[in-house]
Structure formats: structure tokens, C-alpha cells
Amino acid sequence: MKVLVVGSGAREHAAAQVCARSGHEVLCTPGNPGIAQVAEVIHWPQDNAALVTLAQERGAELVIIGPEAYLAQGLADDLQAAGIPTFGPSRAAAQIESDKAWSKAFMVRHGVPTAAHQSFETLEAALAYLDTQPLPTVIKDAGLRAGKGVTIAQTREEARAALHAIFEQQNAAVVIEEFMTGQEVSVLALTDGERFALTPPSQDHKTIGEGDTGPMTGGMGVICPFPVSAEDLETIRREVIERTLAGLRAEGIVFCGVLYAGLMLTPQGPKVVEFNARFGDPEAEAVLPLLESDLAAHALAAAQGQLNPADVRWRDEASAVIILAAPGYPGTPQKGIPLHLPQPAEGEYIFHAGTAEQGGQLVSSGGRVLAVTATAAELPAALAQAYALAGRVGFEGGQLRRDIGGRIGLRPSPLGQPQEQP
Ligand code: GLY
Secondary structure, eight states, rough: OOEEEOOOOOOHHHHHHHHHHHTTTEEEEEEOGGGGTTTTEEEOOSSSHHHHHHHHHOSSSSEOOOOOHHHHHHHHHHHHTTTTTSSOHHHHHHHHHHHHHHHHHHHHHHHBOOEEEESSSHHHHHHHHHSSSSEEEEEEEESOOTTTOOOEEEEHHHHHHHHHHHHHHTTOEEEEEEOSEEEEEEEEEEESSSSSSOOOOOOEOEEEEEETTTESOOSSSSESOOOOOOOHHIIIIIIIIIIIHHHHHHTTTTEEEEEEEEEETTTEEEEEEEEEEOOOOTHHHHHHBBBBBBBHHHHHHHHTTTTOGGOBBBBEEEEEEEEEEEETSSSOOOOOOOOHHHHHHEEEEEEEEEEEEEEEEEEEESSSEEEEEESSSSSHHHHHHHHHHHHHEEETTOOOOOOOOOGGOOOSSOSSOBBBOO
């Protein structure tokens, strides 16, 4: 099958890689130098009309959309209208991620367990409500902010500063919600809107600092599978995924693609922290290498409303992802730093997130630069192997967290920062 992957990050690299591994011809736009090793990368305008034309001209039999921004701009709607099978939800369905206030109200309407919250469209109302809330409290920008729109405020000053920053933007809205305690877990559902197959649960590490400190990022590392009890998994399946898909259908919305539930395993059971409308990043880099069956076949079946969950098979293995980020991230990342990559062994992957080529040299071009993944029979071995591989990357000033897996007692990495010299 000819598959067009849309996007340019490590998630799309992982998706392109598994599609190529299954023998498909993979095209990708806008792509990156890593994706170019497994797919034909096409430099092309990224507006909806141009992407529909590209899919038509190149005879794509399936389009897989990676990033949320394309979903929010209605790319899936336009591709489907042109008769092109598309794995990625419509703009209406993607509201579950792109409009956090809508998403929260949806969860309340359909009894999906989530944190107590209130949404506001003015700074004054948000500030007044804040004064009534216990600390810490969670401030969420209601729009798309690449994972960086959330502040867990320990003080009122911090919370007020976050609110002021959000309302400096035009048409801003905010969700203020209860701070939940427990382990965080990501469960992704591949779905045609009705039937679904769950990925193995995984755990992302969202702050830049070790010990879960510092500002939020898009995600700094993942372990998979994250241990979730059978009871909690059943709750997630029934009360979160099934209820959400049914609620969407009841509102006339069929969600085709990946429904990402970011959950807190609270003492009262699993509750939704956030929904995303796509593969998580870096969760995709952990989960997709464990997929034994054919992603493109599942995506096509889902696009045709015929997903058979029994066809979706996962290796009984574990994986770990270590993100290497540029100096300055999650603020302004330093670009143009030379990267020297080791050769990954069997079961190891270096997915490119923010890389470019300058005069034949691979360099950093974004905040998160590389997602270094290893798979192994057991999680501790996968983690050790991913850290060992990350430690062999030449990336001067590259940042990584050395405590991925630490929340469930896995030993922090004995390795230091990535090597400064190749
Ligand atoms: N890893 C969190 C996200 O993809 O939004």
C-alpha cells in the first residue's frame, strides 16, 4: 500500500518506520532527515488544499496524520471529502484536544471521570475563581500549546502569572482544575469511532527537570508497558474510551484515528487528565516499535469503519524512550548544534524529532531533537539499553532526564549527559 504520513517529528518517524517495516511504500511530508531513511520525504506546502493535491497526485491509498495542528485545521475532513482514506479525526472530533474547555464540558456531559474544574474566558473571572481554590492548582491554556500550556501552580503568585500569560493572547480561554495525585499513565485507542484496540499503557515524563520539577515540555521520556491493574484497565476501557467514543457518536461525531487518554490513577480510580486526538509524542516512539501487526492495515481498516481489534497484536516486550533536547528547551532552543549518531542495534531506534541537515551535517533544529528508544524482554533492560544508546549520541549541551522510570522505582540512569564530542 502507498501510505502518506503527514508530519515532521519523532512520532511520524516511528509511524513511517513501522509502515515501511511492514513492506509499504511510505511517503512523508514535510518529514525530516531521519524519516528520509525509511520514506520518500516530499517538501510541499502544508495547507489542506495542497496536501489533498499531493495525496491525489501521488496516488496515496492511505494518509496518516500525525500532529494535532493539521487535525485542528480540518485536514482529515478535506482528505475524506476527496475520497482519500484517512487515519486521523475530523476537526469536530479533534476538539477533544484542541479545545480543552469543550473537552471538559464533553466529559461532564457523558460521565467520563475527570478532575473537578471550571472554564473561563476572561482573566477577571479566572482570577476570582482562583482565590477560592486550594493549592496546588492546575492552570490549562484551553488551546493547543504543544504540551507546554499547563502549569501546576504551587503558589497563588505562580497561578496568577500563568493566567496573565494565557490572557495576553487573543481569544484566550483557560481551564482551572483540581490537582490530582497518583501515577500518570497514557492509554491510546486505535479506533474507527466504534471499535477500538488499546495500546499497552505507557508513562510519559512531562517536566524538563528530574524529580518531576521545572516547566512542562512535550514529554522527556517514556516507559512501556506501565503497570496498570486489571481493574483500572477495565475502568479505562469502559468508562473512559467506550464512553467517550459513544458520547461523540451521540453528538454526531465519528472519531477515526488515535484517541489518547492521559490519565491519573487516583485513589478513587482512573481519571482523565487530558484527551489528545492523535498518537502521543513521545508515547508513539515507545509503543509503535512494540506493534507486531501492520499499522497501515489497521489505519486503513479504521478509515473504512472496519477496524477489527483482534487483528491488532503487540509484542510481549517492553520499551523505553529517552528524549534528547536542545539547550534552552522548553524555552528558546539552541538550533544548529551538530549531532553525531551511533548505529542502533536490533531493537534500538533513534527517531528524529527536531533535526535538519546543514551542508551535509546533521544538526538540531527544534526543542526536542531525538527520541532514543530501546526494546527488550523486560523494562529495566530496555531502559538501560536506551540510556546506553543515548549516552553514545554526540550532542554538545544536549539535555536529558536521568530518572525516566524512577516513579516506579526503576534505577535512575548511571549515565551522565550525552557526550560532548563524537
Ligand atoms: N506526550 C504528551 C503528548 O503527546 O501530548
